[in-house]
Amino acid sequence: MSKIKFTALLLMAATISLPITVHSQEHPNLIMTKAGIEKVRKNLGTVPLFDASVASVQKEVDAEIALGIDTPIPKDFSGGYTHQRHKLNFIIAQKAGALYQILEDEKYAKYIKDMLFQYEAMYKTLPVHPQERSYARGKLFWQCLNDSNWLVYMSQAYDAIYDTLTKQERDTLENNLFRPFADFISIGNPQFYNRVHNHSTWGNAAVGMIALVMNDEELLQRALYGIEDDGLEIGGRDNDGGFIKVEGQKAGFLANLEDPFSPDGYYTEGPYYQRYAMYPFLIFGLAMHNVKPEMQVFEHKDNVLLKGVDALLNLSDADGEFFPLNDGQKGMSYYTASLVTAVDIAYQYGKQDPALLSIAEKQNNVLLNEAGLLVAMGIRDGKTQPFAKSSINLSDGPDGQQGGVAVLRYGNEDLTAVFKYAAQGLSHGHYDKLSYSLYEKGDEVLQDYGLARFVNIGQKGGGNYLKENKTWAKTTIAHNTLSQNEQMHFAGKYEIGSQHHSELYLYDDANENVQVVSATEANAYPGTHMHRTLAVIKSAGFEKPFLLDILKVNSDNKNQYDLPFYYMGQVLSNNFSYDSPAILKPLGKKNGYQHLYLEGKGQPATTSTQFSWLGNGKYYTLTSATDVSDELLLTRLGADDPDFNLRRDAAFMIRRKDSDNTVFASVIEPHGSYSPVSELSVNSDSHITELKVELDNNDYTAVSINDVQGNSKLFILSNNNAAPSKQHKLKVGSKTYSWRGTFHYTEM
Template sequence: MIKYSTTLQIFICAILITFSSAAQEHPSLILTKEGVKKIRAELGSVPLFDTSLQQLKEEVDAEIALGIDTPIPKDYSGGYTHVRHKRNMIIMQQAGVLYQILDDEKYAKYVKDMLLQYEEMYKTLPLHPKTRSYARGKLFWQCLNDSNWLVYVSQAYDCVYNYLSEAERKKLEKNLFRPFADHISVDSPQFYQRVHNHSTWGNAAVGMIGLVMNDKELIDRALYGIPGLKMDKTAKDDDGGFINKEGKAGFLANIEEPFSPDGYYNEGPYYQRYAMYPFLIFAEGLHNVKPELKIFEYKDGVLLKSINALLNLSDADGDFFPLNDGQKGMSYYNDALVTAVDISYYFGNQDPGLLSIAEKQNKVLLDDSGLAVALGVKNGKAKPFDKKSINLSDGPEGKQGGVGILRSDDLELVFKYAAQGSSHGHYDKLSYSYYENGDEVLQDYGLARFVNIEQKGGGNYLKENKTWAKQTIAHNTLVQNEKSHYQGKYDIGSKHNPDLYLFDDSNAEIQIVSAIETNAYPGTEMHRTMAIIKEDGFEKPLLLDILKVKSDSVNQYDLPFYFMGQILTTNFEYEVPKTLEPIGKDNGYQHLWSEGIGSSTNENTKLSWLEKGRFYTLTSVTSKEDELRFVRIGANDPEFNLRREAGFIIRRKDAQNTTYVSVIESHGSYSPVSESAVNSNSNIKEVNVVLDSFDYTAIAITTVKDTTKLFIIANSNATKEATHKVKINDKNYEWSGSYYFK
């Protein structure tokens, strides 16, 4: 019996040693031993990969020549110490990759030396001296940036793991990596234990270093959150949003909750872009080290679906639509999208459209996925990424509204009927923005922040983000009684969302999106229908906007249009004040200068403007009681934090039930070189509401040549099977489906 037990113990020990050895193979996180062999075999024969490698080598060599600097942290975003530590994390990750691919020890030594400097500093490093964050880091002013650092440095550590001695590894893991992971998780549960892009970075950081260290406790903490921990339901983050999500936390919860089945991320494309890197790079690590999790199949493969959704949430230039808190100009040229495109191609269905984006990015990851993309490009497999009209649902089950995008002849309508969008959400239900060839025609303001520019609020959100950018009047949607939707309160807004009424892109000649909002203002229902219509006689498709309002009380309604460009002409008179004053006192109105006030003497109000060599005309159905107001952003903004951009507001006082109808035309062109204006006038003679009832709204659009087209929307039954019969001006109209147009 003793002999048997001894033999069994020896056998078990042998198995454990073998398992431990296999589990500790490095690199295995993003780069793998087998992958490195394949990469080395292809070097010099795959142009896009070789170019990316050479660019990276030049960048890292330049940093190595400068020497290592790990300063004591003291700055906010944009300050020297912040930027230096951020730069260090990226260069360490890149140097680790170069060591593996080029087998040059100078890169491993650089990573080793820097890690040991961080180990020496971190042992006695207190919390960051800046106290602004709800969760302070140590290297950075917030745990979020500390998590960024560990996500990148985990990859570097994996690449140089075997270069380091066992004693060096133990020192780093005991004094740097494990304490670092503990600080951003168990020491900072208000940051880590929730569903938010911040905690996604935290989960990925803890999980990736756990994978490299083969630390099951850290891996489980990353996947499932901190066991047994209950959050304070009253806790709030930096943006004022409640952070408790009924106990759900960890990486898997952060996949389940924010993503809809279509891959839409509830915070919007700007933050989806930011979160995609930790989502995908950790997923790639899990795929390589723990393939049994089948992470890319989790929630019906939503991580890969989300990449397609995100790419479709960009304009013709690749810039992401600035829904919610979003900085304009962020695009799929960002490094996070290089990661997304490469991983999507390699782990997905190898969509050749992704290769065309990779060609534009002119960069690939230096791993298996990047090599696959580069080979695909080399072999001529690239095809254009075809952006079509698309409806993306919101909410974990796709039942919390969404975003509808209509595309036709270089025109793009972005119609937002989504949920609140977590703490980064704006109060702008049924709002829209409009683009032509990637240029804004009617804009969404985006965020009020100068990201990583220290001189502007330390690079963080400015107070005007709450007082202006998040408020309803900052968007192209209805404002009732100068109050924001849901009273501008997160806890109310997070409980409600609009409902999709109709999305139909089956007919290229007329595409429609329609949604209903009943909770933005108690007792008021807003039903907005927007259609892009291609019609003979018009140079470009028309945008038809029907906003039907029903209320149980009399109200004042404002409908703004934030047009981009220089006013050319109007068909109404207005007075320009000699002294500028804000048009209101709060809810964003305090930031709008009143630049002109007029009224309509016609049944239609026309406003034409010129922007980037194109003419646009807004034709709106109005009455003589309507106030027409020109406004400009920038009042009560002594530090010039807001852009000085123009808007036009149609104000309707003492109204209960009402319908706003507008048509926007893109027409003609102007060349400053030839000084030639072509087709600069509107082709619309008039727009009339010829029927407006509970069940139907009918709009007649008459051209300057006196041809008339009739659009009828069924307001109460949008099913394809429904049959309708309507009499207008003694003429019967019959059709099946949600709308009629002829």
């Protein structure tokens, strides 16, 4: 779009000083209402968790008030002082607004008013941020995303003190600060605002929230439906590698509510960014519910926002930490403030599910509004029930037809396998079709690396994404999945990957002792078809459940296949010999291989290769069916990393050369424990003596597991017919097996 057109749009927007439609309305009306606040005030002193939350916020806000207000001229990336100061300002202002409404203490209203007028005086002449890295630079912050954060929170603060201001004061703030701010992040930056992405969700919510406070219909329409004539080029790119605009794609809050969510509530960017986006989704959704209930935002797409909260909670491990699918920082959990918001709102506006109270109880904090009060009252009144996470299969894509993510759980998260067969995941997606990670309770057994970023740590790239996110974290070899010829899935190109998704073949969790998920991928490498099946199995002869992993590959050409397992712990033993180089060298030159040191190289000594390690006081053994021609590689992350931006994680890798059609079969077996206090080692050896691919053809694959007690287990998969009613009959060795359904498991 030309500068002339941008200027014309901005001038046109600047002349709109009155809302298109004017209705009388009362304040507050966003996340707090007059009726809700009356209920809160009436119950003060009688609801322990709510009272404690008020006291905690009051202590925090009072300390900031005592320090005085600082609105410095912006200059820093995230992590720097000016960034952190402006961020803290909007957080404290929002909290001060809630305190003013609840406690009716004028000092909180005065604090917000003074802060807003400092911003009003600054914003009139404020240029764009001096840091130039972002595709959409903000003014207060280095990117429009953070400016949108500011407006979402400041809208709530303004709403809380709206009635304390004179009309002249409101006009000054709205004409000199809020409307110019909303115009800048929207029509001034359509490449940020007019797309489907978590960034745009924040922008849409920001414009919509201030529109509701100011009763500005023009801004509200822009928030809900985007900018009709944005001047953006179809197929334009952003600096994250994602498309800005797609032919026929809608924009605005409702489009962001529609497209990224599947009918199951899974958000295509992954749980880390779902957590981040749920705040603007739910806060603006609540505001719309209070001001424009006829829009039925909470009911949109069959209550997908409320389903999203449930999906997100189910995408966490036993400690409440979200699985780091796609770009995701490890350690982010449902203890974050955005999930306090999500749980409280979902409780009030869902079915008041008592299981949500158990999460809120762990969070030990609630919103300072009616939703938070209801949660705290439910806990006080003994309504809490456990939030029991079980196995779940979540579809991806707006219609649920673009793959998905399956989580197989045994028992009380004694073993959890997270299998990703999803769509690309927008610009935050990784090139890791049919990858998985494995957990025992809250401990990682086989890990997903997550993202390469030190969020808000200024010393590391200004707290922003590091180049290693593209050169390592997004690459295929960085995940527990198949790499072919040292290339990335879809050649590492977003425009290719975004056109394809894996296909679910089978999901069956009916029998807790044998839970199976299976999916196929036919586009990651042209001419190659991958079919991966995971089974969480609890056998009577094994102390703990184990994971059976079968990866069947069919290709039109001979290839080199690499299958890594990123284990977490200290190597204990293996049944093969290997050579360790005197000088460490990278495993390859690009596509992530340049970051892997080759620490050891050997070959299988038997057809069942075993590799054991100790992690978090627990023993694990990987047993794989191997060919004598396979190479066994021990790798460690850290090559080509002069700034030490990457963790020094290790992997065991099976390399199979000159192969077209083949099967990788493995078992990951948790067993035993070690206590550093008693120094007692229990059950440190594997139960498995042999793992063998008994049969493999186009129709069936059969894998046997033999244990130290002389028992045998057999798993058979029908490769081409997943119909549950299909009757099968197959001879494996000297025995014939008959069964109905896609797979058959037997113990002998």
